[in-house]
Amino acid sequence: MTGKRILMGNEAIAFGAMKAGLQIASGYPGTPSSEVMETIISHAKKYGIYAEWATNEKVALETAVGAAYSGANTIVTMKQVGLNVASDPLMSLSYIGIKGSLVILVSDDPGPHSSQTEQDTRAFGHFSNIPVLDPSTPQEAYDMTKLAFKLSHELETPVILRTTTRVSHGCEDVLIEDIEPVSKDIEGFVKDSRWIIFPKLTAQRHPLLEELQVKMSDRFSEYFDDNTFNSITKGSSKIGIAASGVSALYAKEAIKEHSDVFSFFKAGTAYPFPEKAALDFMEGLTDLIVVEELDPYMEEQFLQIAGKYHLNINIHGKKNGSFPVSGEYNVDVVVDSVNRALDNIGSQSIRLSHSVAAVKPEDIPSLPIRAPTLCAGCMHRTVFYAFKKAAAKMKKQSGIDSVFSGDIGCYTLGNARPLNMVDTCLCMGAGISIAAGLSHTPEFMQGKKAKQVAFIGDSTFFHSGIAAVVSAVYNNADITIAVLDNRTTAMTGHQPHPGIGLTAMGSPAKMIDIAEVLKSCGVGMVKTIEADDLQACMDIATEAMEFEGPSAVVFKGKCVAICKGTSQYVVDEDKCTNCKLCINQLGCPAIFSIAPGIPVIQDTCSGCGLCAQICPAGAIVLKEALQ
């Protein structure tokens, strides 16, 4: 039904895609992008769309490419670091192009809030010659998604829709339209040499690809005429402000009191940069202030135009120190940065101001640090603690140290105090390969041995762990792989994966058994165990670490965020000796104490019983047992 609905930016993108006639969708979950696919999946049956979670972003993109080659309208979704995984097909795809339509949704994460990098997908668009649209609100995200499909089909190129966290995870009242069931009349794959990349084809296509960049830049300059995604307003001074994405809104709010003073340039078409419109805008200005998160991408475009056309204009942004080079922006950051730029310009008359807060920063008392941590009852805590104990035993008995390589997922939080069980973390699937690399170093350090342990989650194992296992076995790396199998992609919102036996759309699927995969790869010792009995987990960890060559243990359990516990533990005050082992060893968020009191277990306890298993006084008991 056409009308306004409160939608998260990611939901708005999904509705925009479905309105544009989406037929086939693929993706890999990653914050802040996951809800796009989830929204598509939940409407897929209703509109006749095919949607799937792929094992990783490269596979997802290639799947969408295949569908688009046959003329389908397709979308592929991922977070910014996912685009790194998908970059191999992406770079070649721009030469080949597509037939139906292909929109690549990539979510950037200034801050970062939930990511390894602060990379900028606008720069990736530039690098790969693929157009990038950059919405600033959920409404624009909806409208631009429709535009992205249209452009992709018309120009036979993939189009990147790039969002940032505040657009992806912001909610707004969005005007959406009726969605029709999808059409079933695509042409299908037509055999043609254009689909086979060869050096000769690349050489033929490259000049055409470069021509397309100029054509698109000109077209995006024309978008300023109707003021939808691109707009220019003239101000009374010779100072201009240019912004894109959500930064444009921060800039507008920051200069609200002086909005008639500054000329304002907003471009929702990030790449190819609308050079003609930008040149028109710059003429007559003495100074230009560029407001953008992440890379100084627009700033560099303006600098290039200023150089190319010998314009007498000063550009103020990240490169001259006016704006922070990293981190997320907001209105206050923009107020301070524009003021720094105005200082550089030597403008005395205009000054942006902050609102007056109820208190001053220095009056706020010191507050407890609340770092993210594993949930109360999380199975990962039991496994980490088991390996910690097994490693301590190994060190004591044979003097061998252990190194714990982590990976990307909830279990990265194993690094938190007091567990301290993640020594390295780099990117998806890297834990196993890094452990393998470390395992080959002792002979270069006077034979000083260290046991290498790699932790990897179930979804990450399927994403990019398997190739690392094969390599480790092939090269006989002395490593122990601990698979933390909670049967879901937990951190990104509990998406299914190939080990679950269900597809994204809820159909039964072949369940791929991780232990069988490890065995078939030739891992010498493969064991599977439920991660609830601490002693059994410690014994199996010791056995695996003592094994020479690649060994693996699959620890199975439930994610407490979706399978709520049925029991709760409490502290028996008569038995507790106040040794605080439960607090100092486990870091479970359900247990705390206020000195000099004994530990207290809160309502959030989900009954895993790990604390009861380590309590030397037997003072932690089931709630019903105490009553």
Place this chain on the structure above:
Amino acid sequence: MKFDIIIAGVGGQGVVLASRLLATAAIDAGFHVATAETIGMAQREGSVTSHVRIGDDVCGSLIPHGKADLLIGLEPAEAARNILFLSKNGNMVVNEHAIMPSTQDCDEYDPEKILEFLKESCPQTITGDFTGLARSAGTYKAANVAMIAAAAGAGLLPFSDEYLWGVLEKMIPEKYREVNRRVFDKAIESVSGISEKSGKETNEDK
């Protein structure tokens, strides 16, 4: 019209749901809304903040410092952590129920002191044990619902509590509706005649 609300709490307390409820109610009441939420890693027991901007203008979803008209703190320290957002004429509703951090810093956190600071900073602050109130009505998890209901009941929102309940009724699964209705009514009752009652008396409602 412009009305900015900050909701602060700890991952797992339902901060995101609270901001969705407020935003949806505001739209039903005829306003434009933009929100920003904390989703992802910080939700695992970390500090979580939602921004809800209600009004006519389209603007970025992050509220500038000193601009919030209302700060709803589901936890005392989290209210204090976000107090710079509060305008000098703003109001606060704060849950007295503290959540102790899991790692060893607990001894350094005295919720009473933080509550005192909050009341000094903003004399019209409404405090109460909304977790206790929700628990006594059936589930401690509905403290988020109790707090937004209290804000509505105290007349601190730009729309009436009927809009809020209307949204709750639609968004909450049927099996939890009754308990949430009890929490909702109890919370509104706890702030009725707020000028005569102190925050401490609200606490006694449990």
